[in-house]
Amino acid sequence: MSDTTEALIVPISQVGRPRWHSTPSGRERLWGFIFIGPWLIGLVLLTAGPMIASLVLSLTNFDLVHPDAVRFVGIDNYVRMASDPNVLKSLQVTFSFAIIAIPVTMGASLGAALLLNSPKLIGRNVFRTLFYMPIQIPLVASTLVWIGFLNTETGWLNAIIGFFGVKGPDWINSETWIYPALSLIGLWGIGNFMLINLAGLQSVPTELYEAARIDGASAWKMFRRITIPLMSPILLYDLVISLVVTFQYFTQAYTMTNGRGDPNHATLFINLNLFNEAFTFSRMGYGAAIAWLLFVIVMVLTLGIFLFARKRVYYAGSDR
Amino acid sequence: MTTTAPAQRLRSFGESGPIAKSYRRYIGRASLTMFAIIILSAYLLPLLYMVTTAFQQPGQASTAGAPVYPAAPLTGTYQGEAYPIYAVPIDGVTRNLMLVIKGREDSTFVDPADPTATPIPWHGRWRTLQQAFRFAPEIANFTTAWSQLNFPRLLFNTAAIALLSTLGAVVSSALVAYGFARFRFPGRNALFIVLIATIILPFQVTLLPTYVIFTKLGWTGTWLPLIVPHLFANAYNVFLLRQYFMSIPRDLDEAAMIDGAGPFRILRSVILPMSVPAIVAVTLFHFFFAWNDFFVPLLYLAAKPDIQPLSIAIQHYNALYSTQPTLIQAASLMTMAVPVIVFFLAQRAFMRGVVVTGVEK
Numbered sequence: 001m002s003d004t005t006e007a008l009i010v011p012i013s014q015v016g017r018p019r020w021h022s023t024p025s026g027r028e029r030l031w032g033f034i035f036i037g038p039w040l041i042g043l044v045l046l047t048a049g050p051m052i053a054s055l056v057l058s059l060t061n062f063d064l065v066h067p068d069a070v071r072f073v074g075i076d077n078y079v080r081m082a083s084d085p086n087v088l089k090s091l092q093v094t095f096s097f098a099i100i101a102i103p104v105t106m107g108a109s110l111g112a113a114l115l116l117n118s119p120k121l122i123g124r125n126v127f128r129t130l131f132y133m134p135i136q137i138p139l140v141a142s143t144l145v146w147i148g149f150l151n152t153e154t155g156w157l158n159a160i161i162g163f164f165g166v167k168g169p170d171w172i173n174s175e176t177w178i179y180p181a182l183s184l185i186g187l188w189g190i191g192n193f194m195l196i197n198l199a200g201l202q203s204v205p206t207e208l209y210e211a212a213r214i215d216g217a218s219a220w221k222m223f224r225r226i227t228i229p230l231m232s233p234i235l236l237y238d239l240v241i242s243l244v245v246t247f248q249y250f251t252q253a254y255t256m257t258n259g260r261g262d263p264n265h266a267t268l269f270i271n272l273n274l275f276n277e278a279f280t281f282s283r284m285g286y287g288a289a290i291a292w293l294l295f296v297i298v299m300v301l302t303l304g305i306f307l308f309a310r311k312r313v314y315y316a317g318s319d320r
Numbered sequence: 321m322t323t324t325a326p327a328q329r330l331r332s333f334g335e336s337g338p339i340a341k342s343y344r345r346y347i348g349r350a351s352l353t354m355f356a357i358i359i360l361s362a363y364l365l366p367l368l369y370m371v372t373t374a375f376q377q378p379g380q381a382s383t384a385g386a387p388v389y390p391a392a393p394l395t396g397t398y399q400g401e402a403y404p405i406y407a408v409p410i411d412g413v414t415r416n417l418m419l420v421i422k423g424r425e426d427s428t429f430v431d432p433a434d435p436t437a438t439p440i441p442w443h444g445r446w447r448t449l450q451q452a453f454r455f456a457p458e459i460a461n462f463t464t465a466w467s468q469l470n471f472p473r474l475l476f477n478t479a480a481i482a483l484l485s486t487l488g489a490v491v492s493s494a495l496v497a498y499g500f501a502r503f504r505f506p507g508r509n510a511l512f513i514v515l516i517a518t519i520i521l522p523f524q525v526t527l528l529p530t531y532v533i534f535t536k537l538g539w540t541g542t543w544l545p546l547i548v549p550h551l552f553a554n555a556y557n558v559f560l561l562r563q564y565f566m567s568i569p570r571d572l573d574e575a576a577m578i579d580g581a582g583p584f585r586i587l588r589s590v591i592l593p594m595s596v597p598a599i600v601a602v603t604l605f606h607f608f609f610a611w612n613d614f615f616v617p618l619l620y621l622a623a624k625p626d627i628q629p630l631s632i633a634i635q636h637y638n639a640l641y642s643t644q645p646t647l648i649q650a651a652s653l654m655t656m657a658v659p660v661i662v663f664f665l666a667q668r669a670f671m672r673g674v675v676v677t678g679v680e681k
Contacts, residue, residue: 042552
């Protein structure tokens with residue numbers, strides 16, 4: 001018996017720390033690259049390569065209909081953007097919408113999370129599921145539902161507002177009201193942020209609230225001094241992701257106006273303008289320049305947010 | 321003196337005894353829940369609008385005096401012909417009567433319950449009367465939209481695209497996540513940061529060259545541009561799976577290795593069986609993404625009605641029939657049916673996955 005145990009122990013101590021787990025041997029490295037291979041190939045072929053290609057493309061007048069007439073035009077496309085009314089309009093449209101929609105989305109998702117986090121709420125799981133659900137509705141379908149709901153003649157929202165004696169606005173055909181209307185539609189997309197905020201709220205140590213309560217802090221003060229600081233990394237995540245999403249806004253605007261950007265170009269978002277230039281008018285070179293403008297804007301804003309947040313975001317662990 | 325002190329303390333602590341305290345707590349819970357119900361109802365009200373409109377008679381919403389619920393005008397037969405029914409106030413009592421002879425100031429009505437009785441003359445303008453309606457859900461909206469859209473075909477296209485791209489995305493993401501979670505290789509951390517950074521990379525910046533290449537390959541008007549790019553893993557999926565794989569003890573890998581298992585075998589027999597919740601979450605994420613995607617199908621399949629997914633087809637349908645909200649809402653309802661049902665069946669696994677990818681970043 002003792003013989004067999006001896007014989008077993010020796011191989012385990014040798015194989016138990018196998019080569020490709022103790023030190024990164026050539027074999028372990030090889031396996032690592034084999035497994036991340038699909039992503040690496042994709043990174044080169046579908047991300048890095050096309051990125052460089054699109055930068056080169058933006059310096060040409062490439063046109064998919066006349067590919068032979070391609071010629072290097074230097075920074076002409078970028079110069080042209082500065083005086084292109086559609087590009088300028090699309091920037092104005094996207095920024096106007098972002099200023100309304102991002103705070104609305106972030107506020108609503110935090111509010112919903114606070115409500116769902118309350119221990120006093122009966123049936124929290126049911127509420128959580130139902131508040132989350134609309135994000136799973138295909139965007140085109142949910143936009144069509146909202147277009148009907150906001151219709152001035154047959155929709156319900158203005159009927160409800162009218163019940164209180166106020167005449168509702170023409171949500172979809174007004175250059176002013178279209179942004180609040182699109183922000184309302186955006187409320188159906190808060191689900192992911194809401195769940196992430198909820199998880200963040202649940203990770204705040206309850207001892208902090210108990211200590212504050214003993215010190216006589218008001219609910220607002222606890223929210224301002226405990227919840228917000230401890231939630232700040234999550235709010236930063238919410239902000240960055242909603243920024244990226246807002247600058248790629250497309251489906252709702254396209255569905256609503258069938259790609260025209262009505263009313264009076266008030267929904268000509270950067271992405272819709274890019275789509276029109278590149279695919280409706282086949283101006284690939286110019287489209288690529290617009291794409292790079294979009295990329296630079298998103299990068300600058302994200303970087304700006306991170307710099308702004310560096311001193312203001314609280315991280316519980318120092319290793320972050 | 322010493323006996324009254326505890327009693328006083330008890331009173332001040334619970335205001336007036338334990339019953340009142342639990343009662344107040346109950347009121348607090350009930351009012352907060354009531355508040356949540358009101359907010360939720362407002363939040364989901366457009367869905368009620370959709371369902372109601374989808375079952376309404378065409379044109380009902382713009383008919384004056386028509387109720388909100390799906391309804392048809394009530395009619396009755398008198399001497400073999402159909403007549404509309406109105407609510408007529410006679411001698412302080414409102415009766416539902418058939419309008420048989422329309423007059424400017426005087427009209428004649430017949431009781432639909434007793435058409436053989438003498439007609440009832442009524443003095444007043446019939447146009448001021450309320451027409452009577454009955455509850456009548458219109459199923460034809462669905463059948464019309466179903467056949468006009470060629471819905472079974474669209475459903476097949478959408479499901480096939482979604483399933484194929486989900487399969488590719490999950491398999492590739494699991495491989496990549498395993499590579500990042502279990503193997504050490506030069507530049508691993510830097511590559512992982514690059515992976516995460518691709519989340520905030522706007523896809524437009526790679527869009528045009530990709531489109532040109534796919535066009536040159538002859539892929540426009542096929543499903544390939546919607547499926548092939550997902551065979552190369554995606555950052556969200558890899559991140560979620562890697563987090564999960566890293567929580568599995570390495571001892572299990574090593575035990576399998578002693579039994580002679582290679583890296584692929586360990587992934588298949590140890591890692592994947594222990595990661596079912598994460599795999600389910602990633603599968604659902606990608607399935608919903610693919611089911612709902614609009615931009616890429618619009619780019620490559622806009623001119624191909626036969627192989628389009630639902631999202632493109634109903635957008636086009638809306639452009640054609642936007643004046644008929646009943647048809648549009650019926651089509652929307654049919655389009656969201658599958659994703660919403662799948663969501664309710666799998667919501668627990670799904671919502672857990674959202675939290676993992678979001679919070680642990």
